[in-house]
Amino acid sequence: MFKLLAFWGLFATALSLTDDLDLGINDEAGYERQLREQGFSDDDISIFLQEHRAAIQETLDEAESGETVKWNEANGYKECDRFKTKRYGFKGSKKDCTGCLKPYSYAQICAKFECPPYVNPGIYACGFEARRMLSANWAVTSIDTDDLENGYRNAFWRLFKYVNKANDQGVRLASSVYIVSKWSLGGFLGKVESGQMAFYIPSAFQADPPAPTDSQVSVENWDDVVTYDRVFGGDRPDNLKALTKAYRLLKRSLRQEDIEPDTSTVMTFEYVKPGCGSQRSEVAVVGA
Numbered sequence: 001m002f003k004l005l006a007f008w009g010l011f012a013t014a015l016s017l018t019d020d021l022d023l024g025i026n027d028e029a030g031y032e033r034q035l036r037e038q039g040f041s042d043d044d045i046s047i048f049l050q051e052h053r054a055a056i057q058e059t060l061d062e063a064e065s066g067e068t069v070k071w072n073e074a075n076g077y078k079e080c081d082r083f084k085t086k087r088y089g090f091k092g093s094k095k096d097c098t099g100c101l102k103p104y105s106y107a108q109i110c111a112k113f114e115c116p117p118y119v120n121p122g123i124y125a126c127g128f129e130a131r132r133m134l135s136a137n138w139a140v141t142s143i144d145t146d147d148l149e150n151g152y153r154n155a156f157w158r159l160f161k162y163v164n165k166a167n168d169q170g171v172r173l174a175s176s177v178y179i180v181s182k183w184s185l186g187g188f189l190g191k192v193e194s195g196q197m198a199f200y201i202p203s204a205f206q207a208d209p210p211a212p213t214d215s216q217v218s219v220e221n222w223d224d225v226v227t228y229d230r231v232f233g234g235d236r237p238d239n240l241k242a243l244t245k246a247y248r249l250l251k252r253s254l255r256q257e258d259i260e261p262d263t264s265t266v267m268t269f270e271y272v273k274p275g276c277g278s279q280r281s282e283v284a285v286v287g288a
Contacts, residue, residue: 069105101234103281104273118131137220138201138221140217162214163177166212178270183267185263230282
């Protein structure tokens, strides 16, 4: 209990930042303001805003089409019977984009954008998805856990700039990326000892990744690793509550399968695109 409280007490601040960043989730004016504060050129800002508008329209078109994905497909795994509750998709109007609990499916994301390579390690169970993340190059930067609010925000912008031309090749690597945050815990109380944020480098640049121009960003090759993932959204107004519950249910699901993960590391995966129903967030632990 002490370990869980120590971790979430600090991590609550990081989670709340996903709403404060205004990175084009729904607020174009806020997105533009942030881009200008980060020193992007008018030409680059124009491109980013065009993509923002197109993404919102695409999401609204998908909602209007009436096409739906079942919860099991959206989650990527079958829910355990004892965890099932009554759930809803849209609450309120589609244009309000509030309270959309169903996550964007991983298959939908990977059909449009390049995902980190992975295979199923042969573990199929309810309540979580097992993935063997294959060795790949990632752009990585540290999160200042002594000043978490600014540390989280600054880490994001360093990687965002790297993906958008702040590299020795001056190229834009991708228009949309999956955000991975990795938190290392230690000590009796599970104190957060360090945090990292990472973006997957697309396959076109894997063999020769561009070098970052920011000394606080590095390119690292991550070895194969097995992760156990549980999704918790969706566009969630109760992000912290949902994450805490997902983490608890993930651990219960693993115990049911007699799986003992490495408890020194907790990861979150986030995919955010403008519009209701276009987000996906996961909490994950690493195989021992």
